[in-house]
Amino acid sequence: MKNLQTGHSLRIGVLGGGQLGLMMIQAAIDLDLRVEVMDPSEKAPCAKFTHRFITGDLNDAQSVYQFGKNLDIITIEIEHVSVEGLRKLEKSGVKVIPKPDHIALIQDKGLQKQFFEDNNIPTSDFILIEAGGNISSLGLPIVQKLRTGGYDGRGVQILKTTADIVEKGFPEACVLEKAVDIDKELGVIVARNSSGQTSIFPVVESVFDPKVNLVSSLIAPANINKNTAAKAQALALQVLEAMDFEGLMAVELFLDSDGDLLVNEVAPRTHNSGHHTIEANKTSQFSQHLRAVVGLPLGDVSLLHNAAGMINLLGAAGAYGTPVYEGLSEAQSIPGVHPHLYGKSEVKPYRKMGHVTVTGPDIDLVQKRLLKLRESLCVSGTKEK
Amino acid sequence: MKNLQTGHSLRIGVLGGGQLGLMMIQAAIDLDLRVEVMDPSEKAPCAKFTHRFITGDLNDAQSVYQFGKNLDIITIEIEHVSVEGLRKLEKSGVKVIPKPDHIALIQDKGLQKQFFEDNNIPTSDFILIEAGGNISSLGLPIVQKLRTGGYDGRGVQILKTTADIVEKGFPEACVLEKAVDIDKELGVIVARNSSGQTSIFPVVESVFDPKVNLVSSLIAPANINKNTAAKAQALALQVLEAMDFEGLMAVELFLDSDGDLLVNEVAPRTHNSGHHTIEANKTSQFSQHLRAVVGLPLGDVSLLHNAAGMINLLGAAGAYGTPVYEGLSEAQSIPGVHPHLYGKSEVKPYRKMGHVTVTGPDIDLVQKRLLKLRESLCVSGTKEK
Numbered sequence: 174m175k176n177l178q179t180g181h182s183l184r185i186g187v188l189g190g191g192q193l194g195l196m197m198i199q200a201a202i203d204l205d206l207r208v209e210v211m212d213p214s215e216k217a218p219c220a221k222f223t224h225r226f227i228t229g230d231l232n233d234a235q236s237v238y239q240f241g242k243n244l245d246i247i248t249i250e251i252e253h254v255s256v257e258g259l260r261k262l263e264k265s266g267v268k269v270i271p272k273p274d275h276i277a278l279i280q281d282k283g284l285q286k287q288f289f290e291d292n293n294i295p296t297s298d299f300i301l302i303e304a305g306g307n308i309s310s311l312g313l314p315i316v317q318k319l320r321t322g323g324y325d326g327r328g329v330q331i332l333k334t335t336a337d338i339v340e341k342g343f344p345e346a347c348v349l350e351k352a353v354d355i356d357k358e359l360g361v362i363v364a365r366n367s368s369g370q371t372s373i374f375p376v377v378e379s380v381f382d383p384k385v386n387l388v389s390s391l392i393a394p395a396n397i398n399k400n401t402a403a404k405a406q407a408l409a410l411q412v413l414e415a416m417d418f419e420g421l422m423a424v425e426l427f428l429d430s431d432g433d434l435l436v437n438e439v440a441p442r443t444h445n446s447g448h449h450t451i452e453a454n455k456t457s458q459f460s461q462h463l464r465a466v467v468g469l470p471l472g473d474v475s476l477l478h479n480a481a482g483m484i485n486l487l488g489a490a491g492a493y494g495t496p497v498y499e500g501l502s503e504a505q506s507i508p509g510v511h512p513h514l515y516g517k518s519e520v521k522p523y524r525k526m527g528h529v530t531v532t533g534p535d536i537d538l539v540q541k542r543l544l545k546l547r548e549s550l551c552v553s554g555t556k557e558k
Numbered sequence: 559m560k561n562l563q564t565g566h567s568l569r570i571g572v573l574g575g576g577q578l579g580l581m582m583i584q585a586a587i588d589l590d591l592r593v594e595v596m597d598p599s600e601k602a603p604c605a606k607f608t609h610r611f612i613t614g615d616l617n618d619a620q621s622v623y624q625f626g627k628n629l630d631i632i633t634i635e636i637e638h639v640s641v642e643g644l645r646k647l648e649k650s651g652v653k654v655i656p657k658p659d660h661i662a663l664i665q666d667k668g669l670q671k672q673f674f675e676d677n678n679i680p681t682s683d684f685i686l687i688e689a690g691g692n693i694s695s696l697g698l699p700i701v702q703k704l705r706t707g708g709y710d711g712r713g714v715q716i717l718k719t720t721a722d723i724v725e726k727g728f729p730e731a732c733v734l735e736k737a738v739d740i741d742k743e744l745g746v747i748v749a750r751n752s753s754g755q756t757s758i759f760p761v762v763e764s765v766f767d768p769k770v771n772l773v774s775s776l777i778a779p780a781n782i783n784k785n786t787a788a789k790a791q792a793l794a795l796q797v798l799e800a801m802d803f804e805g806l807m808a809v810e811l812f813l814d815s816d817g818d819l820l821v822n823e824v825a826p827r828t829h830n831s832g833h834h835t836i837e838a839n840k841t842s843q844f845s846q847h848l849r850a851v852v853g854l855p856l857g858d859v860s861l862l863h864n865a866a867g868m869i870n871l872l873g874a875a876g877a878y879g880t881p882v883y884e885g886l887s888e889a890q891s892i893p894g895v896h897p898h899l900y901g902k903s904e905v906k907p908y909r910k911m912g913h914v915t916v917t918g919p920d921i922d923l924v925q926k927r928l929l930k931l932r933e934s935l936c937v938s939g940t941k942e943k
Binding site for chain 1: 900
């Protein structure tokens, strides 16, 4: 029997070899955890930094089964994977975290919303198209989301007028949500290990760039009152417990203009809204995920700094070819600046190429530095189109 | 021309693939620095985590040259390497940091002591055997060190009596040092980049285990008065500047019973006495070394915690085979405990298998936790001899 105590000599498979997997590997090295990775691209960020890397279709049940059948544990860094393959692995005795049923639930934004409603988890009003509900009951504007396959804002559109509803149409299997009058977008990462120990990270605040619908900056702790922060953390834990979830999960919430909290979506994995935890918290989301997966005691996740922030490094508009990280050298002379490049060999417009975390003594200083970074950093490319 | 600004796309070669190289790679991933490694053992900790790993004799000039000739930068994680090979690489236009002359100086403990004396850097009285000096002038006890090849305390012996001098004898090329009445053993890590910017880490205090002559625990900051700390940092910087050193260097000092500081030895690389900086300082020694090597601005090295400590995880007496990290799982439920395993496939008695850093609000609590760890952790093996 392998040593589940320290995880040493365990073989852990990760579906997906992107930046989330890479940062997981950096944390796994500390515990000598043997991580093996499958990703469709041979150029995936993880490819050079793992005991075993294979290319394969994450949505093909047979590929997933073949990759994992001889491993001790399987986990994910992306939720768009073959649940059928994972169920087959679970049947054959491989420990799968998170559970295939949880991944299936989260893959379908319709089922996810229904789950929130069924478990009295506050969320925006919605209807499922195939349910043939009365659209007018939602009013306008409406947020229309494809039930499956959406990612990083793709598969989401806003219907502002009845004309939109006709023009943009309703594809099969989508969920319509009443648009929330959003005051703030918040995030809470929660984790649970096999012995039932749970952990809740401090609440973070996300600022989205509407142009690309990606988080453009993040602030920790969120600029909200203690009462709201405690409620947000309690809600995130409620979702985890309602699902009986094992592993690490990111919960996205809205604080609306009435001061009410609504759960928007959850991700059953490490998340962009937790990247700052590498430098800003006593235990990072990546280390915590591994602890949960291997069955180790969960770590203390309190903040190491009064304030922290993060900006994504996105490929510039029209940037192609080999990435060039303009301004990054100078940025490193700013105190508390921690760059993380993902090692992607090609840049594309708005592609996530890395992120920069800023830590500091107070939120104002951190925000000043984030602004300075946003103005001085640019990921261009060797080819311009 | 490669992007020296961010280091991105630079090819950096590291001589030595042990734990120091591995922790350097973890830091290099953040900046997407392409690290390539040569080590004599195919089982070296770095083997699975680098863009290119080759086996080769670090002391063979031709192997070192062949490994490095197509790279942009060469650096080291161990000083026992072929200086001839490095000089050849430098001539062929490869940037070598630290400079071959500095490595040569430090490889020879005799030349090193002579350098301290010639540059008015306080150090213990000594004579070089081939110099035929008057041994009696040193008095007893005498510390006898092989001039070259010593490592982790090997090649060092204490001569307590005149009988010892006769019995243990004088091998060729050794340095005899007057034994210092040591109050504390201190360490200061300093760095300098190509633009001449320097950085000095806080002073640390090392506690040695006489049984194996390896650091058994380390405390940061050192438990000394501010004045002594400032003097130790100034001395470390004096050594760096006297050598015109570029890169990162660890300076070991003695605080003697009269309260005087003496420089013992320097290492031209990251060092065991700086492992705690990964969690305890705003910039780790590994990140700082890379910044210096690539020519980036050096980072802020102030402590993140009031106190930090570190213990090495050494193979237990009689432990062979596959390592078993007893007590490590439980240890991770202690706040502020950060294990680092080196991924060595075989344990041997007193072999460095990993380390554990402890961070905390005060030195007493950190020392209590270190003691608890020392009692509860053991690296045994699957084979006992």
